[in-house]
Amino acid sequence: MSIERIESTERMSRIVKHQGTVYLCGQTAGDAAWDIAEQTQRCLDKIEDLLVKAGSSRDEMLSVTxxxxxxxxxxAMNAVWDAWVANIGKPARACVEARMARPEILVEFSVTAAYQ
Incomplete structure (x- = not known):
């Protein structure tokens, strides 16, 4: 069984790849100066970069929490999200209200995707 861990620290890996599936760690963009739209866009940009690094793409997303x-x-978050997924296959999605690790974090994304 082959598991590839990319950008690992003592606590976690930013990317884990296993049997055609990519798992990303939670993506945040917590800057007190940014509103929900800005944080959402910055998170989505980070997700896209990580998926490319993993050999995947946003069109291969399977599930997003x-x-x-x-x-x-x-x-406001959905307006940014909807524009980002407008021309791709839509992943399964859940959205929940949650207490964040720091008060300036307004949104966090957890992504699972396929890769070839």
Whole structure:
């Protein structure tokens, strides 16, 4: 059984690849100066970069879980998300309200994708 771990630290790996599946660690962009739209876009940019590094792409996403600090930001986050997935196959998705590790983090994405 082959498991590839990319950009590992003592705590976690940013990317794990196993049997045609890519798992990304949670992606955040917590800067107190950024609103939910900016944080969402920065997270999605990071996700795209990591998927490419893993030999995948956003069109190969299988599942995305979105953790949002406050559901009042749901529509603004979805506006950015909808534009980002407009021309690709849509992954399965869940979105839940959650307490974040730091107060400036408004959104976090957890992604699973396929790779060739």
């Amino acid at each position: 979105i953790y949002i600090r406050d559901m009042k930001d749901f529509a």
